[in-house]
Structures are given as C-alpha cells and as structure tokens.
Amino acid sequence: MVKITYIDSFGESRSIEAEEGTTVMENAIRNSIPEIVAECGGGCACATCHVYVDEAWYPLTGQPSAKEEDMLDFAYKVQANSRLSCQIKVTSALDGLIVTTPDRQG
Amino acid sequence: MGESITTDVVIVGAGPVGLFAVFELGLLDVRCHLIDILPKAGGQCAELYPEKPIYDIPGHPNVTGQGLVDNLMKQIEPFQPVFHYGEMVEALEVLGTPEAPAFRVKTDSGLSLECKAVIVAAGGGSFQPKKPPIDGIEAYEGKSVFYAVRKMEDYRDKNVVIVGGGDSALDWTLNLHPLAKRITLVHRRDDFRAAPHSVNAMRELVAAGKMDLRLGQIESLEGVDGFLSSATLLGSDKTKTVLPCERLIPFFGLTMKLGPIGDWGLNLNENLIPVDTEKFETNVPGIFAIGDINTYAGKLKLILCGFHEGALAAQKIHRYVYPDKKLTFQYTTSSSSLQKKLGVN
Numbered sequence: 001m002v003k004i005t006y007i008d009s010f011g012e013s014r015s016i017e018a019e020e021g022t023t024v025m026e027n028a029i030r031n032s033i034p035e036i037v038a039e040c041g042g043g044c045a046c047a048t049c050h051v052y053v054d055e056a057w058y059p060l061t062g063q064p065s066a067k068e069e070d071m072l073d074f075a076y077k078v079q080a081n082s083r084l085s086c087q088i089k090v091t092s093a094l095d096g097l098i099v100t101t102p103d104r105q106g
Numbered sequence: 107m108g109e110s111i112t113t114d115v116v117i118v119g120a121g122p123v124g125l126f127a128v129f130e131l132g133l134l135d136v137r138c139h140l141i142d143i144l145p146k147a148g149g150q151c152a153e154l155y156p157e158k159p160i161y162d163i164p165g166h167p168n169v170t171g172q173g174l175v176d177n178l179m180k181q182i183e184p185f186q187p188v189f190h191y192g193e194m195v196e197a198l199e200v201l202g203t204p205e206a207p208a209f210r211v212k213t214d215s216g217l218s219l220e221c222k223a224v225i226v227a228a229g230g231g232s233f234q235p236k237k238p239p240i241d242g243i244e245a246y247e248g249k250s251v252f253y254a255v256r257k258m259e260d261y262r263d264k265n266v267v268i269v270g271g272g273d274s275a276l277d278w279t280l281n282l283h284p285l286a287k288r289i290t291l292v293h294r295r296d297d298f299r300a301a302p303h304s305v306n307a308m309r310e311l312v313a314a315g316k317m318d319l320r321l322g323q324i325e326s327l328e329g330v331d332g333f334l335s336s337a338t339l340l341g342s343d344k345t346k347t348v349l350p351c352e353r354l355i356p357f358f359g360l361t362m363k364l365g366p367i368g369d370w371g372l373n374l375n376e377n378l379i380p381v382d383t384e385k386f387e388t389n390v391p392g393i394f395a396i397g398d399i400n401t402y403a404g405k406l407k408l409i410l411c412g413f414h415e416g417a418l419a420a421q422k423i424h425r426y427v428y429p430d431k432k433l434t435f436q437y438t439t440s441s442s443s444l445q446k447k448l449g450v451n
Contacts, residue, residue, distance in 0.1 A: 039230065039362060045154040047359070070299045073271050074359035076239045078294055078323070106236045106361050 002095045006033045006051075009103035018090045024099060025049040025086035035101035042086040047074040048105040049085040054098035061088050061097075076104045110218045113139045113188070114427045116211045117225045118195050118367070121149025123397030123412030124227035125178040130420035132185030133436075133444055136427050139188045139219055141195055141211070143232040148175035150229055151409075153360070164410055174409075184449045193217060194232055198224065198370045200390065207392025207426055223423045226372075226379060226388075226395040227412070230362035238269060238356045240324055249332035251354045255282070263287045265350040267337050269324060270357030276300035278355060279317070280307055289317040290349055292339060296321055320347070327354070367399075375401055385422040386415045392426060394419040 001017040004027060008014075018027040028036040028049070037048035044067055053061050058081045064072065068087045072078055085099065115131060117124045120142035128138045144153055151160075151171035159168045166174070193213040201220070202208030211219045235253035237243060243251055255261070255278055266286040268279050271293040277300075279291050291308065298305045311317045322341035328348075329335045337351040364377045372379050373389045378401035381387060386394050396419055397412035405411070424433050438444045445451035 040150070040154050043155045043158050045158070046361075048361075066297075069295070069297065070271075073294060073299065074236060104239070106358070 002090050005098045007100045008035050009101060020090050022090050023086050024088040037105040044068055044071055044087055047071045050075040050105060051083055051085045051099040051101055052079055053081050053083050055081060057097050060093055076106050077102055112220045113137050114221060115223045115423060116219050116221045117227055119227040119229055120147040121229050122151055122174055122178055122409050123416055125182055126413045127225055127416035128182040128185055128187045130417045134420055134424040136423060141190045141193050141213060143194045145191050147179060151175050196366050204391040222426050224393045226399055227397045228367060229398045231364040233360040234363045236358040236361045238358050240327055246327060246332050246334055250334040261286050261353055264352040266353045267292060267349055267351040268355045271298040272357060273300045275357040276304040276308055280304055283317055290320055292320045292324060294323055386419040
C-alpha cells in the first residue's frame, strides 16, 4: 500500500493508504477527501480534480500529457506544480506523496 | 418570441437517457419535444467524452460516447422528436390538477410549450460557462465581461482581452480582430488546443503587430460601475502588466449547475430529485426525473439505469396522455403494431 496525504485549502491534512495502479483522484473520492469533485469520473475531461503536487514529489509524478495540459487550461488558479489527480497513477515510488487541494474546483 | 407549442411531453435534457425516453414513449404513441442548453444532442457523452469508450452499455462491449449518441438518435428517428438546442428551461408552471396534469414550460429565449408531462433528464444539470478566478468579476458581468459573444458590434473600436487557448478563444480572436481597436489574447502557456490553422492565423497577426499575445493569467480588473478600463496580467514570468481592456471574454470551458430546476417546487436532496422507483415521478404529479439527476434508495448513476427509469416512467405518462386508453404490454420482436411505429413492418 502507498501512503498519500491530501492537505485541504484550510491546511487540514488527511492521509490514506492507496493501492498501486489506482489514481490519486480515485483514492480521494473513495475516502471522501474534500475539495476534489471529479465531475467527469476520471476521463480527463473536466479539470475538477485539480491538485498542487508538493514540490519534492512533483518530478516523481511524471509529465502531464498534452491532453492533461489542455484540461489544466480550465482549472482554477493553475500553478507550475498543478496536476489533475485522475492522471496521477499510484506507484510504489509515490509512497508518502503529498498533494494540496485548491479552494475551488471551477 | 412568444411562440407556443403544444405536445405530450417535454424532456429537459437531450443526453442518452432523455433520448432513450423518446423511444419508450414513442412506442406508446406519446410525442416529445426535447430542450437542451448545448447546441447538439448527447449531453455529457457528446460534450465531455465523445471519444472515450464506454464498456457497460448492455450489448455494446465497447462504444464511444458519440457512437452511443449517434445510435440513439437513429433509434428514435421513427418517432420524430423535436429538438430545441441552445435553450435553457427557465420556468415551469403547473396548469392542470394532480389527476390530469398539464404544464407550461418556458425557455430563456421565450419559447413556450404546453404539455401533459415533463421529464427532467438533466444529468448533472445544465452546462454553464466556468468563471475565471478573478475577484470581483461579477460586478462586470453582462456589461463588459462576457462568457459568449452575442453581438459583435459591442466590440467595435474596443480594447478586447480574450482569455483561453481553445477553439472559442481563437475563433473569436480572429473574428473580432477586424472590428476591435486592439485584441489581446491571454493564455497560460504557449500551446493551444485550438485548430492549428486558427493558431497559425493568430500567430501571423501577432508577428505583423496587429494584435497581442500574452502568456499568463488575468489577476485583477479595474473599472467603474461595471465598465472595465484595464486588466492586470500576471505573466508566466511573474511580471505584472496593466492591459487596456474595455471588454473581457474568458473561455474557461463549461461546468454543470443545477440552474433554474431548483426553483420548480420539486423536492431536492443535495441537488438531486427524489423519485419513487415504480414510476420515477417526483413529488409533483406529472413531473418525472430520470438519469443522473434523480435519487432513490440504491440509485446508481449508470446510463443503463437511466434507460430502465425512462421505460417505467413512460408507462405512467401514457396514462396521463391517454387517460381512457388501456395499455397492453407488447414486445418489439413480435408486435406488428410496434413494428409499424418503428417503420420496420
């Protein structure tokens, strides 16, 4: 199992155990993590599962695809470490991953 | 304006579930009009994931969102449904009694429809433009901030700032360029989703000094009484620039909002409409809710569940439309009268 910590926009932190091969978005929804909407259910089609990946972890999550970059255009307050959490696959390398959620998902 | 139509059923939402309801009602000789805020049929299937395969439609091991919509459109063709695209239902007035319901449905364009039953098949709600994260933007909306271009003349001789990198942003950049005093296109990166030929046309205008392209995000707006004078850009290089701006057109895609459905006197449970599981009728007799927008014990938001809900709702609606007719259950495989309606016999 891989540990993921979600920090909400108020600074409250929640940690969960995720299975490898799932996505960071799926685990947020399963564990009722606030501030992740995932309107389209993981299709990379809505930009409502936007997270900021902790700087130390950002390189380990890989490069966003062209499709994800396109959807990030629609996200709220995009930063250099912005990702759509439905596009981050959980791997053992991400054990300890920290992401922060924005105060709004569009 | 003021046009009035009489029909049996008005379906709010032309997604897959609304479309299949036309089929089930059509077999029972019930005529439908459909209203959708999008310019085409298919709802989320066509708007959010036209190319994505769906794996859980019975009998279709793999069908794309658009493929499913195309098939449904073909399936309901014999029943000649009437579509009203680009319209939002604004008001719903109850005219009849609980025993013999009748309704008047009005859209934002002034279209008025009278019917005996209403099916709300609005999915996650209506698609509406997403707003950019700029404090106080509401004060300018409708006066100098617009999420769609309605009258091009409004932009003549104005400093126009367009935000976005998709087709809408690029198309309006090119269309308004001859009219506007100056166009500035703002996008968060130097990559565009829009069609390559419009991106090239835009880059040529920039190279010729006829318009500006700025990379970054609009951070704040300045103006008086809703009329903009400038917009401050936070560049991707972190520098701030004040751009002359009398009109701002942000294109940030669409989001789903329940919208005016919330004001129709229907019981709501966290923006979902509770229904019974026999007829999928709401607390208002004659108004039904099917698909993702309804809720009941055990509800699953699956397209296949929405199809089932439409079939059962149709049975009750038949009784409202034809109170004196007895309804006999028939199969399309064996009933010559159903086959005649489908145009296959």
